[in-house]
Amino acid sequence: MKIQIIGGSGTGKSTLAKYISEKDNIKWIDTDHYLWKDDSFSENNPIDKRIEMYQRDMKTNRNYVASGSIFSWCPDGFSNRDLLVFLSIDEVVRMERLRRREIERINLNQMWLDENGEYTNDFLEWCKTYLSEEDKSMAGTYAEQSYQMAISKSAVLKLDSSRPLEELHAEIKNRLGQHAD
Numbered sequence: 001m002k003i004q005i006i007g008g009s010g011t012g013k014s015t016l017a018k019y020i021s022e023k024d025n026i027k028w029i030d031t032d033h034y035l036w037k038d039d040s041f042s043e044n045n046p047i048d049k050r051i052e053m054y055q056r057d058m059k060t061n062r063n064y065v066a067s068g069s070i071f072s073w074c075p076d077g078f079s080n081r082d083l084l085v086f087l088s089i090d091e092v093v094r095m096e097r098l099r100r101r102e103i104e105r106i107n108l109n110q111m112w113l114d115e116n117g118e119y120t121n122d123f124l125e126w127c128k129t130y131l132s133e134e135d136k137s138m139a140g141t142y143a144e145q146s147y148q149m150a151i152s153k154s155a156v157l158k159l160d161s162s163r164p165l166e167e168l169h170a171e172i173k174n175r176l177g178q179h180a181d
Contacts, residue, residue, distance in 0.1 A: 001026060001176060003065045004078045006145050007087030008130045009123075010098040012161040016087065017067035019165045020172065027061040031068030041123075047073050071148050072139035083176055084152045086145060087161040091131065098127055 001024065005013045014030060021028035034050040037043045045053075054070060054077060070077040078084075089097075102111070102124055114120040129141065136147040149156045157175050159168055 001063045001065075002078070002081040003083050003085060003172065003176075004069075004081045005065065005067050005085045005087060006069050006148060007089075007161065008094060008142065008145075009127050009140065010094040010101070011087040011089050013067040013087055016085075016161065016165060016168055017065045020065045020169055023169060024063075024065075026063040026065055027057070029057050029061070029064050029066040031066060031070050034070060050074070069139070069145070069148065071144065072137070079153065081154045083172065084149065084154050084156045085172060086149055086156060086158045088158065089161045093162065094130075095124070095127065098124055 003017075003020065005017050007013050014032075017028050017030070020026070032041075034053050035044055037045055050070070051074060054074060057064070058080070066078055066081075099119060102121060103119060106121070108119065111119045111121045114125075126140075131142050133141040134143050135141070136143045138144055149158075155175065157172065159171060161168065
């Protein structure tokens with residue numbers, strides 16, 4: 001079983017992938033670990049390092065669930081997957097999740113109030129462009145992810161991530177032709 005989960009930041013990709021990994025006893029690949037040098041999310045790994053890490057994962061894991069995308073720096077990445085899952089959620093809910101997560105991660109002194117009086121930072125401002133960005137080469141946008149789905153050689157399953165994890169897992173297993181435990 002090889003599953004890749006994409007969707008906007010805050011849609012629950014990591015949460016669902018971790019759940020599937022634990023339920024099905026398969027490797028969880030968090031693509032953030034390829035991109036970032038550490039959990040501060042402040043410095044990127046060079047592309048050659050990312051590719052080296054990705055290739056090692058592909059060689060050592062017969063089955064996996066990957067949360068996130070590497071399309072912008074490795075367009076053929078995860079091409080051996082059995083299923084591409086696209087998660088979406090109401091945009092207001094997504095932004096509320098992200099804002100709470102950012103407030104927990106960093107000091108409020110590193111944030112400012114936006115035009116609506118909500119705390120924001122550069123990352124959140126970028127997240128606000130998820131639906132409006134039209135350039136399919138812009139990583140992490142709906143335009144890019146729509147393009148990935150359109151050219152996918154594997155089956156694509158679109159799910160609303162506001163549903164319980166158990167239901168999402170069951171639907172994925174059903175799509176793969178297996179029974180959820």
